[in-house]
Amino acid sequence: MNIDFLQILSAFIVLFAVIDILGSIPLILNLKKRGETIKPFQASSVSLIILLVFFFMGEPLLGLFGVDISSFAIAGAFVLLVMAFEMIFGVHIFRHDSPAGASIVPIAFPLIAGAGTFTTLLSFRAEFDNINIIIALVLNIVFVFFVLKSTDRVEKIIGKGGVYLLQKFFGIILLAMSIRLFLSNFADLLVQFFPVLKG
Template sequence: MQINFLQIVSAFIVLFAVIDILGSIPLILDLKKKGNKINAREAAIYSYVILVVFFFVGEPLLGLFGVDISSFAIAGSFVLLVMAFEMIFGIHIFKHDSPSGASIVPIAFPLVAGAGSFTTILSLRSEFDTINILIALTLNIIVVYLVLRSTGKVEKLIGEGGVYVLQKFFGIILLAMAIRLFLTNFANLITQFLPALKG
């Protein structure tokens, strides 16, 4: 196990693109506008713990419940779908009655630690050393923390009109991501079960 700068950079870029915390800013602003409390430190810590635990015991843990990655991803796609509907149509579906507000759900899960990041960290294990993936993940969580801390400044910078436009635009993007996540993993499930059905 050896620290490799190139591996860290590569893994960081992949995880950064999948987590896409910058693209989630309109959703975070929307949650705050609805009165949800978001604790940046808490959300970052929970996200990190969930992802590290899943990195080491994710597949066996899901296996205990008879759930595979594709089924888990499909479940995550439905959560993203609901969040997209909230942003696009201005409706309130999620009830955030947790003492942590929206810090755990939906920020830590499934926004940061979701189906996409779960499958990504598992696939990275076949390419990079564990230590390099964990360093890249740590750096990404630091970025998540900094972005969550700065959303208020972003809101002041672009104003209410800018936030409204961003919410609608990224709501559609989130909807497209949810549909893609569903279709991709549904296709994987069909591929898995097709030989059994033929047999």
């Protein structure tokens, strides 16, 4: 067990950008206006359980299809890249349009525990220690809980302009992290296929 503050911080920032709960405040407020009941603890706990199960079982599942972590990390880098473009340029690629209950769907899944978060967690395993990833994930879910509990207050505090700025800022961070994730894992794959490049 090797707890590393820098790894926790890096993982926290990327997960924060991917989950983007602050950027989802308009969606959450819209659900509430439609009469949907959102239970913060239920949404947070369910999403955490889903993500932890996928975090520990995702690699064996990938093994069934003959996919290694480096390859999945590169695929994840492309997913993060697309999400970064979505945040920076205001385009909508991932849709959250399920008619089911709001606390579980779409809040817990796929808004919090969605394809981007799944991909990010597995991608992290190629770079960070598990304990640091889990700590960063739990901290993010705690933050998600408090945001869900006080969405109206958060919007009033930071305003629509603040939400917009946060989306752009974390979109740029996510873009940079996706490029770094791609380059580091692409280098590993090159070494696997061309051992002469090692060293």
